[in-house]
Amino acid sequence: MPIIKQLEIKKHQRVLITSDIHGNLERFKQMLHRVQFNTNDVLIINGDLTEKGAASLETVRYTYELSKTHEIHIVQGNCETLQYLDNPEHFEMLRNYINNRPQSLIHEMLVAIGVTITPDMNMHEARTLLKSHYPEYIDFLGALPNIIETDVFTLVHAGLEQKSLADQDVDLIQTMPYFGLVDAQFEKPVIVGHYPVCLYHNQTIDHKPILDVIKNIYSIDGGNVIKDDGQLNVLIYEQGHFTVDYVDGFDYYSILNHQDGNKGTHISWMDREVEILDKKPEFIRVKQRSTGNEAWIHESFVDEVKSEVIDDVTDTVLQVSKYDLFHPLLKTSTGYYGKHNGEVGWYFDALGGFCETH
Numbered sequence: 001m002p003i004i005k006q007l008e009i010k011k012h013q014r015v016l017i018t019s020d021i022h023g024n025l026e027r028f029k030q031m032l033h034r035v036q037f038n039t040n041d042v043l044i045i046n047g048d049l050t051e052k053g054a055a056s057l058e059t060v061r062y063t064y065e066l067s068k069t070h071e072i073h074i075v076q077g078n079c080e081t082l083q084y085l086d087n088p089e090h091f092e093m094l095r096n097y098i099n100n101r102p103q104s105l106i107h108e109m110l111v112a113i114g115v116t117i118t119p120d121m122n123m124h125e126a127r128t129l130l131k132s133h134y135p136e137y138i139d140f141l142g143a144l145p146n147i148i149e150t151d152v153f154t155l156v157h158a159g160l161e162q163k164s165l166a167d168q169d170v171d172l173i174q175t176m177p178y179f180g181l182v183d184a185q186f187e188k189p190v191i192v193g194h195y196p197v198c199l200y201h202n203q204t205i206d207h208k209p210i211l212d213v214i215k216n217i218y219s220i221d222g223g224n225v226i227k228d229d230g231q232l233n234v235l236i237y238e239q240g241h242f243t244v245d246y247v248d249g250f251d252y253y254s255i256l257n258h259q260d261g262n263k264g265t266h267i268s269w270m271d272r273e274v275e276i277l278d279k280k281p282e283f284i285r286v287k288q289r290s291t292g293n294e295a296w297i298h299e300s301f302v303d304e305v306k307s308e309v310i311d312d313v314t315d316t317v318l319q320v321s322k323y324d325l326f327h328p329l330l331k332t333s334t335g336y337y338g339k340h341n342g343e344v345g346w347y348f349d350a351l352g353g354f355c356e357t358h
Helices: 025-034 056-066 088-100 105-112 123-133 135-142 170-175
Strands: 004-006 015-018 042-045 071-074 147-149 154-156 190-192 210-212 217-219 232-238 241-247 251-255 274-280 283-288 294-298 325-331 336-340 343-347 351-357
Touching: 025 056, 025 232, 025 241, 056 071, 056 105, 056 135, 088 105, 088 123, 105 123, 123 135, 325 351
Parallel strands: 004 147, 015 042, 042 071, 154 190, 190 217
Antiparallel strands: 015 232, 147 154, 210 217, 232 241, 251 325, 251 351, 274 283, 283 294, 325 336, 336 343
Protein backbone atom coordinates (compact mmCIF):
# COMPACT_ATOMS: atom_id res chain seq x y z
CA MET A 1 0.00 0.00 0.00
CA PRO A 2 1.44 3.41 -0.93
CA ILE A 3 2.33 6.05 1.64
CA ILE A 4 0.04 9.01 0.95
CA LYS A 5 0.79 12.44 2.40
CA GLN A 6 -1.96 15.04 2.65
CA LEU A 7 -0.63 18.56 2.16
CA GLU A 8 -2.51 21.80 2.71
CA ILE A 9 -1.67 24.64 0.34
CA LYS A 10 -2.30 27.96 2.03
CA LYS A 11 -4.14 30.59 0.02
CA HIS A 12 -1.24 32.95 -0.68
CA GLN A 13 1.53 30.35 -0.72
CA ARG A 14 3.71 29.80 -3.78
CA VAL A 15 4.42 26.14 -4.56
CA LEU A 16 7.48 25.18 -6.60
CA ILE A 17 7.41 21.68 -8.08
CA THR A 18 10.44 20.09 -9.69
CA SER A 19 11.57 16.52 -10.29
CA ASP A 20 14.44 14.35 -11.45
CA ILE A 21 17.28 16.44 -10.06
CA HIS A 22 19.45 13.31 -10.26
CA GLY A 23 22.27 14.58 -8.09
CA ASN A 24 22.86 17.69 -10.20
CA LEU A 25 23.41 20.06 -7.30
CA GLU A 26 24.68 22.92 -9.45
CA ARG A 27 21.50 22.94 -11.56
CA PHE A 28 19.30 22.56 -8.47
CA LYS A 29 20.88 25.60 -6.82
CA GLN A 30 20.62 27.52 -10.08
CA MET A 31 16.90 26.78 -10.30
CA LEU A 32 16.25 27.87 -6.71
CA HIS A 33 18.13 31.11 -7.37
CA ARG A 34 16.26 31.76 -10.61
CA VAL A 35 12.82 31.48 -8.98
CA GLN A 36 14.04 33.28 -5.82
CA PHE A 37 13.05 30.45 -3.50
CA ASN A 38 12.37 31.80 -0.01
CA THR A 39 10.96 30.77 3.37
CA ASN A 40 7.41 31.69 2.34
CA ASP A 41 7.46 29.10 -0.46
CA VAL A 42 6.79 25.37 -0.54
CA LEU A 43 9.22 23.25 -2.54
CA ILE A 44 8.11 19.79 -3.70
CA ILE A 45 10.64 17.45 -5.32
CA ASN A 46 8.61 14.89 -7.24
CA GLY A 47 11.08 12.01 -7.04
CA ASP A 48 14.64 11.18 -8.11
CA LEU A 49 16.56 13.67 -6.01
CA THR A 50 19.69 11.56 -6.52
CA GLU A 51 21.47 9.10 -8.84
CA LYS A 52 23.16 9.51 -12.24
CA GLY A 53 24.53 13.00 -11.59
CA ALA A 54 27.92 13.83 -10.13
CA ALA A 55 26.93 14.91 -6.61
CA SER A 56 24.20 12.76 -5.07
CA LEU A 57 25.56 12.90 -1.53
CA GLU A 58 26.14 16.65 -1.65
CA THR A 59 22.65 17.13 -3.08
CA VAL A 60 21.14 15.21 -0.16
CA ARG A 61 23.26 17.15 2.33
CA TYR A 62 22.26 20.47 0.79
CA THR A 63 18.55 19.59 0.65
CA TYR A 64 18.56 18.26 4.21
CA GLU A 65 20.13 21.46 5.56
CA LEU A 66 17.77 23.61 3.48
CA SER A 67 14.78 21.71 4.89
CA LYS A 68 15.63 22.98 8.38
CA THR A 69 14.71 26.53 7.37
CA HIS A 70 12.38 26.00 4.38
CA GLU A 71 9.30 23.87 3.74
CA ILE A 72 10.40 20.99 1.50
CA HIS A 73 8.55 17.80 0.59
CA ILE A 74 9.96 14.90 -1.42
CA VAL A 75 8.05 12.18 -3.25
CA GLN A 76 9.59 8.73 -3.48
CA GLY A 77 11.00 8.05 -6.95
CA ASN A 78 12.47 4.92 -8.45
CA CYS A 79 15.97 6.36 -7.90
CA GLU A 80 15.63 6.88 -4.14
CA THR A 81 17.86 3.87 -3.44
CA LEU A 82 17.79 4.17 0.35
CA GLN A 83 14.29 2.68 0.20
CA TYR A 84 15.90 -0.71 -0.50
CA LEU A 85 18.23 -0.80 2.52
CA ASP A 86 15.79 -2.33 4.98
CA ASN A 87 14.98 -5.37 2.86
CA PRO A 88 17.79 -7.96 2.53
CA GLU A 89 16.04 -9.33 -0.55
CA HIS A 90 17.30 -6.22 -2.36
CA PHE A 91 20.92 -6.57 -1.23
CA GLU A 92 22.13 -8.45 -4.30
CA MET A 93 20.55 -5.85 -6.56
CA LEU A 94 22.08 -3.03 -4.51
CA ARG A 95 25.52 -4.67 -4.53
CA ASN A 96 25.50 -4.94 -8.31
CA TYR A 97 24.08 -1.44 -8.65
CA ILE A 98 26.68 0.38 -6.57
CA ASN A 99 29.50 -1.58 -8.20
CA ASN A 100 28.34 -0.47 -11.64
CA ARG A 101 27.12 3.03 -10.73
CA PRO A 102 29.81 5.11 -9.00
CA GLN A 103 27.57 8.15 -9.48
CA SER A 104 24.99 6.92 -7.00
CA LEU A 105 24.09 7.91 -3.47
CA ILE A 106 24.98 4.71 -1.62
CA HIS A 107 28.25 4.36 -3.53
CA GLU A 108 29.19 7.95 -2.64
CA MET A 109 28.16 7.48 0.99
CA LEU A 110 30.28 4.38 1.43
CA VAL A 111 33.34 5.79 -0.32
CA ALA A 112 33.11 8.95 1.82
CA ILE A 113 33.55 6.87 4.98
CA GLY A 114 36.42 4.83 3.55
CA VAL A 115 34.61 1.70 2.38
CA THR A 116 36.01 -0.02 -0.70
CA ILE A 117 33.31 -1.03 -3.17
CA THR A 118 33.81 -4.64 -4.27
CA PRO A 119 31.69 -7.23 -6.12
CA ASP A 120 31.51 -9.44 -3.01
CA MET A 121 31.08 -6.77 -0.35
CA ASN A 122 28.91 -7.57 2.66
CA MET A 123 25.74 -5.50 2.31
CA HIS A 124 24.60 -6.24 5.87
CA GLU A 125 27.79 -4.58 7.14
CA ALA A 126 27.38 -1.78 4.59
CA ARG A 127 23.86 -1.09 5.84
CA THR A 128 25.07 -0.95 9.45
CA LEU A 129 27.82 1.51 8.51
CA LEU A 130 25.42 3.70 6.55
CA LYS A 131 22.94 3.86 9.41
CA SER A 132 25.64 4.71 11.93
CA HIS A 133 27.34 7.40 9.83
CA TYR A 134 24.29 8.94 8.15
CA PRO A 135 21.31 8.53 10.51
CA GLU A 136 19.89 11.95 9.62
CA TYR A 137 19.92 11.24 5.88
CA ILE A 138 18.48 7.77 6.36
CA ASP A 139 15.59 9.29 8.33
CA PHE A 140 15.22 12.13 5.82
CA LEU A 141 14.95 9.88 2.75
CA GLY A 142 14.10 6.49 4.21
CA ALA A 143 10.30 6.76 4.46
CA LEU A 144 9.16 9.18 1.77
CA PRO A 145 5.55 9.35 0.63
CA ASN A 146 4.74 7.68 -2.67
CA ILE A 147 1.97 10.21 -3.30
CA ILE A 148 1.36 13.75 -2.11
CA GLU A 149 -2.24 14.89 -2.36
CA THR A 150 -3.54 18.42 -2.07
CA ASP A 151 -6.94 19.97 -2.74
CA VAL A 152 -5.55 21.35 -6.01
CA PHE A 153 -3.32 18.61 -7.43
CA THR A 154 -1.80 15.17 -6.84
CA LEU A 155 1.91 14.41 -7.09
CA VAL A 156 3.34 11.00 -7.92
CA HIS A 157 6.69 10.20 -9.51
CA ALA A 158 5.67 8.28 -12.63
CA GLY A 159 1.90 7.82 -12.92
CA LEU A 160 -1.35 6.49 -11.50
CA GLU A 161 -3.68 3.64 -12.35
CA GLN A 162 -7.41 4.17 -12.69
CA LYS A 163 -8.15 3.22 -9.10
CA SER A 164 -8.14 4.82 -5.67
CA LEU A 165 -4.86 6.22 -4.37
CA ALA A 166 -4.82 3.69 -1.55
CA ASP A 167 -4.99 0.80 -4.05
CA GLN A 168 -2.07 1.91 -6.24
CA ASP A 169 0.82 -0.47 -6.90
CA VAL A 170 3.90 1.13 -5.33
CA ASP A 171 6.42 -0.20 -7.86
CA LEU A 172 4.26 0.75 -10.84
CA ILE A 173 3.60 4.34 -9.78
CA GLN A 174 7.37 4.85 -9.48
CA THR A 175 8.28 3.35 -12.85
CA MET A 176 5.28 3.72 -15.21
CA PRO A 177 6.43 4.88 -18.69
CA TYR A 178 4.42 7.03 -21.10
CA PHE A 179 1.87 8.04 -18.45
CA GLY A 180 1.02 11.08 -20.55
CA LEU A 181 -0.42 8.79 -23.23
CA VAL A 182 -2.90 6.91 -21.04
CA ASP A 183 -6.53 7.05 -22.09
CA ALA A 184 -7.82 8.67 -18.92
CA GLN A 185 -8.99 11.92 -17.42
CA PHE A 186 -8.35 12.92 -13.82
CA GLU A 187 -10.45 15.20 -11.63
CA LYS A 188 -7.48 17.39 -10.76
CA PRO A 189 -3.94 17.69 -12.16
CA VAL A 190 -1.70 14.66 -11.64
CA ILE A 191 1.86 15.97 -11.73
CA VAL A 192 4.58 13.49 -12.70
CA GLY A 193 8.27 13.34 -13.52
CA HIS A 194 10.24 10.18 -14.33
CA TYR A 195 9.77 10.07 -18.09
CA PRO A 196 11.54 12.83 -20.07
CA VAL A 197 8.92 14.89 -21.88
CA CYS A 198 11.05 15.05 -25.03
CA LEU A 199 10.20 11.38 -25.63
CA TYR A 200 6.56 12.31 -26.23
CA HIS A 201 7.56 14.31 -29.33
CA ASN A 202 8.01 12.51 -32.65
CA GLN A 203 8.91 15.54 -34.77
CA THR A 204 11.11 17.62 -32.53
CA ILE A 205 13.06 17.55 -29.26
CA ASP A 206 11.26 19.72 -26.72
CA HIS A 207 12.07 19.63 -23.01
CA LYS A 208 9.37 22.02 -21.78
CA PRO A 209 6.70 20.63 -19.41
CA ILE A 210 3.59 19.26 -21.07
CA LEU A 211 0.46 20.47 -19.29
CA ASP A 212 -2.42 18.42 -20.68
CA VAL A 213 -5.45 20.23 -19.27
CA ILE A 214 -7.88 17.77 -20.88
CA LYS A 215 -6.46 14.67 -19.21
CA ASN A 216 -5.18 16.69 -16.23
CA ILE A 217 -1.73 15.12 -16.62
CA TYR A 218 1.20 17.49 -16.11
CA SER A 219 4.56 15.96 -17.15
CA ILE A 220 7.59 17.94 -16.01
CA ASP A 221 10.76 15.82 -16.42
CA GLY A 222 13.02 17.95 -18.65
CA GLY A 223 15.70 15.30 -19.11
CA ASN A 224 18.11 16.94 -16.63
CA VAL A 225 21.34 14.86 -16.52
CA ILE A 226 19.73 12.14 -18.70
CA LYS A 227 19.81 14.21 -21.89
CA ASP A 228 22.84 16.29 -22.93
CA ASP A 229 20.54 19.11 -24.03
CA GLY A 230 18.05 18.60 -21.19
CA GLN A 231 16.95 20.97 -18.47
CA LEU A 232 15.63 21.10 -14.92
CA ASN A 233 12.02 22.22 -15.11
CA VAL A 234 10.03 23.87 -12.35
CA LEU A 235 6.23 24.12 -12.24
CA ILE A 236 5.06 27.10 -10.21
CA TYR A 237 1.61 27.20 -8.62
CA GLU A 238 0.54 30.57 -7.27
CA GLN A 239 -2.88 32.07 -6.60
CA GLY A 240 -4.73 29.44 -8.59
CA HIS A 241 -2.49 29.45 -11.67
CA PHE A 242 0.40 27.36 -13.01
CA THR A 243 3.45 28.78 -14.78
CA VAL A 244 6.67 27.07 -15.86
CA ASP A 245 10.36 27.90 -15.90
CA TYR A 246 13.59 25.99 -16.34
CA VAL A 247 17.37 26.09 -16.06
CA ASP A 248 19.91 24.25 -18.19
CA GLY A 249 23.20 26.03 -17.47
CA PHE A 250 23.73 26.91 -21.13
CA ASP A 251 24.99 30.24 -22.45
CA TYR A 252 22.45 31.93 -24.71
CA TYR A 253 23.11 34.36 -27.55
CA SER A 254 20.90 36.75 -29.49
CA ILE A 255 19.19 35.69 -32.71
CA LEU A 256 19.88 38.36 -35.35
CA ASN A 257 17.28 37.44 -37.95
CA HIS A 258 13.81 35.94 -38.08
CA GLN A 259 13.53 32.33 -39.26
CA ASP A 260 10.39 30.42 -40.18
CA GLY A 261 10.26 27.03 -38.53
CA ASN A 262 9.50 23.59 -39.82
CA LYS A 263 8.92 20.47 -37.70
CA GLY A 264 11.00 17.51 -38.79
CA THR A 265 11.76 14.10 -37.36
CA HIS A 266 12.91 13.22 -33.86
CA ILE A 267 15.00 10.05 -33.72
CA SER A 268 15.33 8.98 -30.10
CA TRP A 269 18.26 7.05 -28.70
CA MET A 270 15.69 4.64 -27.26
CA ASP A 271 14.65 3.80 -30.83
CA ARG A 272 18.05 4.34 -32.40
CA GLU A 273 18.41 1.80 -35.21
CA VAL A 274 18.70 3.49 -38.61
CA GLU A 275 19.52 2.67 -42.21
CA ILE A 276 22.17 4.81 -43.91
CA LEU A 277 20.70 6.19 -47.14
CA ASP A 278 23.05 8.89 -48.36
CA LYS A 279 25.97 11.11 -47.39
CA LYS A 280 27.24 14.59 -48.08
CA PRO A 281 29.89 16.70 -46.29
CA GLU A 282 29.12 16.72 -42.52
CA PHE A 283 25.68 15.14 -42.94
CA ILE A 284 24.16 11.68 -43.32
CA ARG A 285 20.66 10.86 -44.50
CA VAL A 286 19.16 8.10 -42.38
CA LYS A 287 15.89 6.20 -42.17
CA GLN A 288 14.64 5.13 -38.77
CA ARG A 289 13.99 1.40 -39.05
CA SER A 290 10.93 1.30 -36.79
CA THR A 291 9.05 4.21 -38.37
CA GLY A 292 10.51 4.65 -41.84
CA ASN A 293 11.03 8.36 -41.10
CA GLU A 294 13.94 9.92 -42.95
CA ALA A 295 16.15 12.86 -42.00
CA TRP A 296 19.45 14.53 -42.80
CA ILE A 297 21.38 14.63 -39.51
CA HIS A 298 24.87 15.67 -38.56
CA GLU A 299 27.46 12.92 -38.87
CA SER A 300 28.46 13.31 -35.19
CA PHE A 301 25.12 11.76 -34.18
CA VAL A 302 25.57 8.57 -36.21
CA ASP A 303 27.47 5.37 -35.43
CA GLU A 304 27.85 4.05 -38.96
CA VAL A 305 29.32 0.74 -37.81
CA LYS A 306 26.30 -0.07 -35.63
CA SER A 307 23.83 1.77 -37.90
CA GLU A 308 22.31 3.70 -35.03
CA VAL A 309 22.17 7.20 -33.61
CA ILE A 310 24.22 7.81 -30.48
CA ASP A 311 21.90 10.42 -28.99
CA ASP A 312 18.49 11.97 -29.54
CA VAL A 313 18.60 14.05 -32.72
CA THR A 314 16.21 16.05 -34.90
CA ASP A 315 16.20 17.87 -38.24
CA THR A 316 13.61 20.39 -37.04
CA VAL A 317 14.13 23.99 -38.16
CA LEU A 318 13.37 26.29 -35.24
CA GLN A 319 10.83 29.09 -35.38
CA VAL A 320 12.69 32.12 -34.03
CA SER A 321 12.41 35.89 -34.13
CA LYS A 322 15.00 38.62 -33.98
CA TYR A 323 16.44 39.03 -30.47
CA ASP A 324 15.24 35.61 -29.34
CA LEU A 325 17.73 33.64 -27.25
CA PHE A 326 19.59 30.64 -28.70
CA HIS A 327 22.25 28.28 -27.38
CA PRO A 328 24.48 26.72 -30.07
CA LEU A 329 25.16 23.06 -29.32
CA LEU A 330 26.94 22.49 -32.63
CA LYS A 331 28.28 24.81 -35.33
CA THR A 332 28.42 23.46 -38.89
CA SER A 333 29.15 24.85 -42.32
CA THR A 334 25.41 25.36 -42.92
CA GLY A 335 24.33 26.77 -39.57
CA TYR A 336 23.81 26.09 -35.90
CA TYR A 337 22.22 23.11 -34.20
CA GLY A 338 21.05 24.29 -30.80
CA LYS A 339 18.35 25.16 -28.34
CA HIS A 340 15.69 27.85 -28.10
CA ASN A 341 13.05 28.03 -25.38
CA GLY A 342 13.48 24.38 -24.44
CA GLU A 343 13.32 23.11 -28.03
CA VAL A 344 16.23 21.74 -30.05
CA GLY A 345 16.76 22.25 -33.76
CA TRP A 346 18.45 24.26 -36.51
CA TYR A 347 19.09 27.97 -37.00
CA PHE A 348 20.69 28.99 -40.30
CA ASP A 349 21.63 32.64 -39.77
CA ALA A 350 23.91 34.83 -37.69
CA LEU A 351 24.13 35.05 -33.93
CA GLY A 352 24.72 38.17 -31.89
CA GLY A 353 26.43 38.59 -28.56
CA PHE A 354 26.09 36.72 -25.28
CA CYS A 355 22.88 37.47 -23.39
CA GLU A 356 22.57 35.18 -20.37
CA THR A 357 23.21 31.80 -18.80
CA HIS A 358 19.83 30.18 -18.42
